[in-house]
Amino acid sequence: xxxxxxxxxxxxxxxxxxxxxxDCRFFWHLNDGELECDITSTDGDCxxxxxxxxxxxxxxxxxxxxxxxxxxxxxxxxTINVSRDVEQEILKLIKDSDAYQQLTDGIYSPDANNxxxxxxxRESLVNWLEKNTHLQTYxxxxxxxxxxxxxxxxxLPHYYHKEYLxxxxxxxxxxxxxxxxxxxxxxxxxxxxxxxxxxxxxxxEIDYCWYDRHADMTVSHDTxxxxxxxLQDAEIILxxxxxxxxxxxDLDKLxxxxxxxxxxxxxxxxxxxxxxxxxxARKNGxxxxxxxxxxxxxxxxxxxxxxxxxxxxxxGVELTLIQDPYLSEDAFGDPCYxxxxxxxxxxxxxxxxxxxxxxxxxxxxxxxxxx
Numbered sequence: 001x002x003x004x005x006x007x008x009x010x011x012x013x014x015x016x017x018x019x020x021x022x023d024c025r026f027f028w029h030l031n032d033g034e035l036e037c038d039i040t041s042t043d044g045d046c047x048x049x050x051x052x053x054x055x056x057x058x059x060x061x062x063x064x065x066x067x068x069x070x071x072x073x074x075x076x077x078x079t080i081n082v083s084r085d086v087e088q089e090i091l092k093l094i095k096d097s098d099a100y101q102q103l104t105d106g107i108y109s110p111d112a113n114n115x116x117x118x119x120x121x122r123e124s125l126v127n128w129l130e131k132n133t134h135l136q137t138y139x140x141x142x143x144x145x146x147x148x149x150x151x152x153x154x155x156l157p158h159y160y161h162k163e164y165l166x167x168x169x170x171x172x173x174x175x176x177x178x179x180x181x182x183x184x185x186x187x188x189x190x191x192x193x194x195x196x197x198x199x200x201x202x203x204x205e206i207d208y209c210w211y212d213r214h215a216d217m218t219v220s221h222d223t224x225x226x227x228x229x230x231l232q233d234a235e236i237i238l239x240x241x242x243x244x245x246x247x248x249x250d251l252d253k254l255x256x257x258x259x260x261x262x263x264x265x266x267x268x269x270x271x272x273x274x275x276x277x278x279x280x281a282r283k284n285g286x287x288x289x290x291x292x293x294x295x296x297x298x299x300x301x302x303x304x305x306x307x308x309x310x311x312x313x314x315x316g317v318e319l320t321l322i323q324d325p326y327l328s329e330d331a332f333g334d335p336c337y338x339x340x341x342x343x344x345x346x347x348x349x350x351x352x353x354x355x356x357x358x359x360x361x362x363x364x365x366x367x368x369x370x371x
Contacts, residue, residue: 020048026124129176134261137179150196158261204234211277243274298346314366
């Protein structure tokens with residue numbers, strides 16, 4: 001048998017086969033804002049190696065013709081049942097042959113991993129993400145380099161059901177499979193990866209409510225909600241909303257439990273009130289109710305703008321601009337200047353000047369605008 005091994009090593013009559021095994025269990029969890037994975041093994045049997053196989057010795061040695069194997073922990077080992085002296089001789093023969101280079105190839109390189117272990121770990125992360133439906137997956141690139149990115153887990157309330165959600169504009173949504181692949185990516189011979197992680201468990205919520213004057217509190221309709229990662233975006237949308245009657249919109253900051261999406265804390269920010277809701281809240285002395293809009297004072301507005309723009313007279317009507325004149329064209333396509341002005345009664349006027357005007361006090365045309 002030893003002669004046959006020598007002959008096979010000299011003639012190249014052998015194969016180098018990669019082998020791997022993994023019985024690990026992976027337990028993913030969030031801890032202090034970090035994503036962690038606890039790995040346990042049923043019997044510690046997780047390994048990979050390269051095996052030297054000689055098919056013409058299968059009947060002599062058994063074990064599928066495997067003569068020796070090489071792994072990262074124990075190095076080169078003879079796997080057939082021979083004496084100590086023969087074992088040492090076989091080890092020397094292998095190390096002196098081309099087979100040794102093939103056996104060790106890839107074991108210590110950056111991509112020398114137990115592929116099965118890595119696949120099972122990645123699959124377990126995908127399963128964990130898909131099970132925790134309150135977590136949404138995103139990626140962003142702080143410096144616009146493909147190998148430098150941050151993997152984001154956004155925690156959503158347990159009652160979120162595909163309502164309006166506004167994240168940061170530079171976040172890219174990823175599927176669970178894509179996110180897990182990117183999060184667990186390893187360096188290669190040509191590329192080193194700088195992979196960060198960010199857990200976001202605070203959101204701003206706009207909730208459509210109504211004001212209960214008996215309880216002096218707003219009550220959710222449970223029909224319309226908007227969610228935002230950043231406060232500024234939430235305030236922009238809130239300012240655009242116009243509740244009517246007894247309705248209102250509450251803006252709250254939510255702190256969400258990353259384990260199950262339950263609400264840990266609600267920090268009230270502000271309320272956008274409907275007119276009747278605001279009036280009822282003021283009657284109840286609610287400290288968050290807005291003051292009623294002041295009655296318009298056209299004379300005061302006229303005096304304020306006249307100090308900046310002066311006063312012009314059009315057919316006996318005193319006018320003052322409320323904006324800088326701007327260059328435009330009249331109905332005939334001729335260049336001219338336009339601006340909006342007000343009179344002492346608060347009426348808006350459209351004023352026109354000749355293109356060669358030397359004074360804004362002398363318009364060539366003015367007309368009161370319809371309200």
